[in-house]
Amino acid sequence: MIIGVPKEIKTNENRVAVTPAGVAELKKHGHQVYVQAGAGEGSGFADKTYIQAGAEILPTIEATYGIAEMIIKVKEPIASEYGLIKENQLVFTYFHFASSEELTHAMIKSKAICLAYETVEKSDRSLPLLVPMSEVAGRMSIQAGAKYLEKTHKGRGILLGGVAGVKPANVLVLGGGIVGTQAAKMAAGLGANVTIMDISLARLRYLEDIMPTNVDTLVSNEYNIREMVQSADLIIGGVLIPGAKAPRLITRDMLSTMKPGTVMVDVAIDQGGCFETSKPTTHADPVYIIDDVVHYCVANMPGAVPYxxxxALTNSTLPYALQLANKGWKKACRENHELQLGLNVINGDVVYNGVAEAWNLPLVDVNNYLELETVH
Incomplete structure (x- = not known):
């Protein structure tokens, strides 16, 4: 298969979808790999390392899309890329369709095969291609939150861990999944008082067992959230419904009950955000303030630590990319249900329920495309 790896062009996105080691592995299986010039520089991988691994370097993004049967990316295509994507071209990347109607319709129009990292799902409901970036984002959320709690960034001017004789900050974590667990660990490690909320009692029991003593667990419901935001200094939103819009757990009216300078970090912003007042921001302009509450809603947080x-990402994606390249997307998805669940849009049809529901679009049965061809 001919594989293209374009340079990410979303603002401040420095990651790359395939490392030189990944190129070498794909080449070992007989595939041709074309990498756009400079694609790996932001992550510390020079063009010459890709050439040494067996890739060919192409000068432009147009050339990379133009030659490839499969495009492997990190972030969803942006408007300038829509016209480059071809009918029947397989695009393997994070899409987060439920947060962008424009992107959804653009990919429907392209008639490409859109296989989304974030909806590849194992039988135990875990999301193997979302987990590594959720781990990074969960840990980064505390770094970012601690920074923006500083008075110079319009925060409360409170040190997360406090000092002798001064109480530490109160950190509220919404969601006990990968993001929430990593955020709570980081905040607790810095000495903060942490409360982690989730709707699953089983998950809360597990977290109660593994977390240090400065982490409390609490059932998530509107009443408890309203109570907790009043005393929180830093709030982390880490709630995820795979492939669908995130639920809005903190409403606009709750902001007026918070302490001035409270910081909210919405890690769920890729899926629309779990705060009503959230809107996507970038690393270049990461925060805004509403009702004296600082909002940090960067949509590609892991892009700031690209190496x-x-x-972490390619360790997880490469085995799936190899299956797609070795077998073709239809056979790979027929034989691997995890990959099949990654299919969101095929040749203009929406085949993933969360995307169809988000934009009130007709849902087509993915098996219509995966049926074995009749042999005559």
């Missing part, structure tokens, strides 16, 4: 993020 770590690229290695």
């Amino acid at each position: 770590t993020s690229t290695l």
Whole structure:
């Protein structure tokens, strides 16, 4: 298969979808790999390392899309890329369709095969291609939150861990999944008082067992959230419904009950955000303030630590990319249900329920495309 790896062009996105080691593995299986010039520089991988691994370097993004049967990316295509995507071209990346109607319709129009990292799902409901970036984002959320709690950034001017004789900050974590667990660990490690909320009692029991003593668990419901936001200094939103819009757990009216300078970090912003007042921001302009509450809603948080993020992501994506390249997307998805669940849009049809529901679009049965061809 001919595989293209374009340079990410979303603002401040420095990750790359395939490392030189990944190129070498794909080449070993007989595939041709074309990498856009400079694609790996932000993550510390020079063009010459890709050439040494067996890739060919192409000068432009147009050339990379133009030659490839499969495009492997990190972030969803942006408007300038829509016209480059071809009918029947397989695009393997994070899409987060439920947060962008424009992107959804653009990919429907392209008639490409859109296989989304974030909806590849194992039988135990875990999301193997979302987990590594959720781990990074969960840990980063505390770094970012601690920074923006500083008075110079319009925060409360409170040190997360406090000092002798001064109480530490109160951190509220919404969601006990990968993001929430990593955020709570980081905040607790810095000495904050942490409360982590989730709707699953089983998950809360597990967290109660593994977390240090400065982490409390609490059932998530509107009443408890309203109570907790009043005393929180830093609030982390880490709630996820795979492939669908995130639920809005903090409403606009709750902001007026918070302390001035409270910081909210919405890690769920890729899926629309779990705060009513959330809107996507970038690393270049990461925060805004509403009702004296600082909002940090960067949509590609792991892009700020690209070396770590690229290695973590490609460790997970490469085995799936190899299956797609070795077998073709239809056979790979027939034989691997995890990959099949990653299919969101095929040749203009929406085949993933969360996307169809988000934009009130007709849902087509994915098996219509995966049926074995009749042999005559």
